[in-house]
Amino acid sequence: MSRAARSRIRWNGDAVLGRARQGAVRGLRLGAEHLLAESRTEVPIAEGTLxxxxxxxxDEHELVAGVTYDTPYARRVHEDLSARHSPGRKAKFLEDPAxxxxxxxxxxxxxxxxxALRG
Structure with a gap:
């Protein structure tokens, strides 16, 4: 009769999940910055305030990223498809790039x- 082979398994699940989460946060940040840069090429410009x-x-806890334009008229400008803008600038300046x-x-x-998982 042969002896049964023995092995040990070391579970590093929490460490792996933590690394994946850190990578996701970095990725969300890069993705949101990318979207912001893309949308800025289409946002209508009158004075540049928008x-x-x-x-x-x-939001690192919820793993959610967002891009916003914070002026009282941002929503109106984004949604008004009938407004005229400079060439290359348009309504849906955030939705279309997204x-x-x-x-x-x-x-x-x-x-x-x-x-993050390789490191």
């Missing part, structure tokens, strides 16, 4: 998670 009001944020860049943003997040 463009300068753009910010990106990340839809167009969704795959790029997803890859930015995934790349940071992969990087």
């Amino acid at each position: 463009e300068r009001s753009g910010t990106s944020t990340v 839809n167009r860049e969704a795959a790029v943003i997803g890859e930015l997040i995934a790349a940071q998670v992969r990087r």
Whole structure:
């Protein structure tokens, strides 16, 4: 009769999850900054106030990122499809880049998670 092989397994699940979370936060930050930069190329410019009001944020606890434009008229300008703007500037200046860049943003997040798990 042969002796049964013995092995030990060391579970590092909490450490792995922590690293993945840190990577996700970095990826969300990069993704939100990417979206902000893309949307700034389309935001209508009169005096530049609307463009300068753009910010990106990340809620690290909820793993949610956001891009906002914070002026009293930002929503109206974003939604008014009948307004005339300078060439290259338009309504839906945040929604359109968000839809167009969704795959790029997803890859930015995934790349940071992969990087964190390798380290």
